[in-house]
Amino acid sequence: MAGLSRRASLAGVAATTALLATRPLSAQAKTTLKVIWMGWPEGQVKPLMDSFRTARPDVELQVETIPFVQIFQTLEVRLGARTPDPDIFICDSPLTASYAARGHLMDLTPHIDARRFTPSAIAAASWQGKIYSAPFGSSCPVLFYNKKLLREAGIPFPEPDVAKRWTWEQLVEAAKKLTDPAKNQWGFSFEQQERPYMLLPLAQSLGGVALSPDGFKATGYVDSPAFVEAYGFMQKLYTEWKVSPPGLFDPNLPVEQFGNGKIAMLVAGTFNEATIKNKYPDIEFGVAPYPRFARGKAVTPTGAWHIGVNPRTRHPKEALAFIDHFMSHELQVLWFELRPYPPVLKSVWEKEAHRFETDMWRIVRYELEHTAVPRPATPGFREYEDILRTALRDITTGADVAKTLTAAAQRIDRELEKYKT
Amino acid sequence: MRHGFREPWIVVFWFLAPALAGLALFRLVPILIALVGGFTGTKLTGETIWVGLRNYERLLDDPSFWNSVRVTLLFNLVVNPLQILLALGLALLVFRPTPLVPFFRAAYMAPMTVSLSLTSILWAILLEPTMGPVNGLLRAMGLPPQPFWRGEDQALATLVGVASWKGVGYWMVFLLAGLLLVPKELHEAAMIDGAGAWQRFCYVTLPLMRRPLGFVLVADTAANFLLFAPVYLVTQGGPNGATALLMFEAYQAAFTYLDHGRALAVSTVILLVIGLLAFFELRLLRERGA
Structure with missing residues (x-):
């Protein structure tokens, strides 16, 4: 600074002033x-x-x-x-x-x-x-499976054919054979172990309805027999059959475990296909439709x-x-x-048809047209989702299914009250 | 004369003004907002309306609020005495200057330097039931793996443990400072009178520790009543409401259930409970001195 002449520093000040003066204009x-x-x-x-x-x-x-x-x-x-x-x-x-x-x-x-x-x-x-x-964007989960692990266990691959969709009962039998505590290997997991998004179709497959048609009442829906049966089944994955790793509530974790060959079958969103291929190139995997209950119908979640x-x-x-x-x-x-994600523009499906000729996209296309059920349309969805999510989380750790769902339904009703005007 | 009396007060006032302004702005104003806000509600379109006691009436017949009160009281009933006993024990252990003491003092204080959120995440990973290293260790030793955070019977105990891991070293510092202030002469006098170590602790050390203990008791209670990070980051109040502390209940009311009136009502309840407890804790320690 000592070497800087007075003239030069004055010029510097002038230039700065000029710059500051013009900035508001350009902004x-x-x-x-x-x-x-x-x-x-x-x-x-x-x-x-x-x-x-x-x-x-x-x-x-x-x-x-x-x-x-x-x-x-x-x-x-x-x-x-x-x-x-x-x-x-x-x-x-x-x-x-x-x-x-x-x-x-x-x-x-x-x-x-x-x-x-x-x-x-x-x-x-x-x-x-x-x-x-x-x-x-839209969404659709599919069943990813590790071909090597299924082959080793002598289990025929689930087919990428909606007409031959696996039932949950079938999946559990396969998952039992694929679970090996000694190797820390699990038969099956949901990508989202607690999110209603991925789990509502279990109850809907048995005829359950997520919320009253007017969108304000959960009692009689969230605590209905279909819900109790469906989430009782889900609970057994963790507590009785022990084929699913409990407590992996961060959706990245089950995907990671699938990629590392520690989970043999995974129900997960389509965008995971790219993730698995890029991050875990050694895993040889196949894709099949989202399962249904033997006595139920096929339902898949959607929306994004x-x-x-x-x-x-x-x-x-x-x-x-x-x-x-x-x-x-x-x-x-x-x-x-x-x-x-599954596209929402018709033109993308039509003009980019070559991209959708894989097994996965054929399944997704069918699901979106035939089995997809959007989440309930209610102004209280934020509250609905959070209360049901907590209930499902508690059920995976062994909470009484009917009691938990009844309490959740009452809580949802209470929170939805404020939207009735 | 009159002039001379007034002037120091004005000077004192101006020196204190910045701190008082901060206290008012960041403590008193929010408390006032919570007190008043507890009587208001928000319409869907954002307008605030006066609802009187409705928020409190709804809290009273809300089972999840009562569960939260129960969990918060239980948590504090265990965690505060435990932390203070452990902190006092540690302070006594590192009190006498022996060769390794500086190392232990530093080791006990180390968790203080880790933020509470980091502590929560660290222990969430360590105690993760399926992939966590602690269960890995248990398995290797032939012991059954534990659910820790994910077990309805263990979650609150885990929370107590983690909060103490983080807090005990901090409170130890205050108690250590108190111990160092106890005059050596009193101990020497007691020793000459034939008092043993336990008697000296009970009749010399403890009575003189009343002030630091009182501070630690009140401050620790307040800190634990406001504990939030591990619940938010790790358990989300579960499983089955086992760790649903009141702070989390307030947070959920505001940001999940979009009910600011109720959130402020819950905050007011927490404030009242802390105030009451602090009052009784201070009185308890004062009475013994009288």
Whole structure:
């Protein structure tokens, strides 16, 4: 600093002043959209955002990614403040009604051409006849199995054919043969051991209904005989037959154990196919449909991530441009390449048909058209999901099934009370 | 004269002002918000409405709230005496300067440097029933694996253990400081009078430790009543409500059930209970001194 002349430092001050003076102008020219997004790996998020940045250089995107275990609480806090921040947020499709009822979602009906999407995606995006969230992906779990372990145990592979779908009873018999405590090897696991998303179909397969048709009553549904029987079965996987590893509530853990050859069969979402192939290239695995009960019907869960616009946004035009961009055929193909959820755009299924000729996608396509049941449409889904999740968690650790479900149903009823207006 | 009296107070006030402002802003204002907010509810569209005692009435006939009260009281009834006894024991062990004492003092204090969330995750991994190393060790020794966090009968005990692993070293520091303040002369005098080690502990050390013990008792109780991280991160209040501490109940009311009025009502209940306990704890220790 000592060597710096007075003139030079004055010039520096002048330049800084000039720079500061011009900054507000350029900032005004660029609109900033704040986006809350799921904490998927950066490689699955940045290409999507960059695609919009290229298309709309006049809009600045500020993207915040939040881990799955925190995203719903974070959204509650941020939306609950009722400010224009964030402008856009990723929205779990069954929460559409919850956010819409509380005024956290802009009505997108005039903006979304329902004919371009699969009917189930539009159903999941709608509340009281209006479209509130933009469909971005669907979902469908399948049964992954380790070919080497099944071959060693002399078990014929479950076929990738919906007509020859395994029953849960069949699966348990196979799982018993595949379980070997000495090798710390388990026969079967759900990817999501506690989430209603993955487990509701057990009860629905036996004729259970998740919630009253008006979406406000759980008593008589969540504690019905079908639920008690289905989750009694689920409990035995852990406590009586001991074919499933208890307590792996983080969905990454069962997938990891399957990849390491410690779990022989895994019911898990389609996007895991890519994960297993990339991370565990040595595992030779096959795919079969989600099982059903012998005396029940085939039911699969569905629904996934949608995109919502905050109705309080100060930049509705730009926010809707973001939605348009993300609803385009090209972007949804890119998204499918990055993280293969079943597409929601009909054009992706049609124009990209070559991608869906594998066993897994043939199964998924059938399930989405014939067996998929969306989660119950209720503004209280956040409460419903959490209470049922805790109950299912307790059941896996040995809690009395009927008592736990009755208590959960009463708790859900109490929480749904506030939406009856 | 009058002038001279007033001036020091003004000076004192201005020196204290920043701290008082912080106290008001970060302690008193939130407490007031909780007290008032407990009588309000939020409409679906965000407007706050006055509901009177409804939040409290609903709490009173909510079995999960009562379960939470039971679990919180049980937890505190065990964890506070246990932690203080262990902290006192450790302080006595590392009190006398022998060669390895600095090492042990540091070792007991080490858990203090790990954040509570990190502690929770660490022990969640160590005690994981299926893949955790502790059960691996048990199996290798031919013992049956334990459910720990996942067992309805063991979860609360596990929580007590982990909270103590983290807390005992911290409270030990205060008690150690108290022990160091006990004048040596009193011990010497007692020894000359023929008092044994146990008698000196009961009649010399303990009475003089009343102040640090009182502080540790009140502060430890408050800290344990507000324990949240391990419940949120590891057990989610389960299994079957076995670890549903009141703090978690308040959190769930606000962020899962979207019922801020109830969350603030639960917070107010916690505040009242802590206040009452602190009052009795301080009185208990004061009376003995009188």
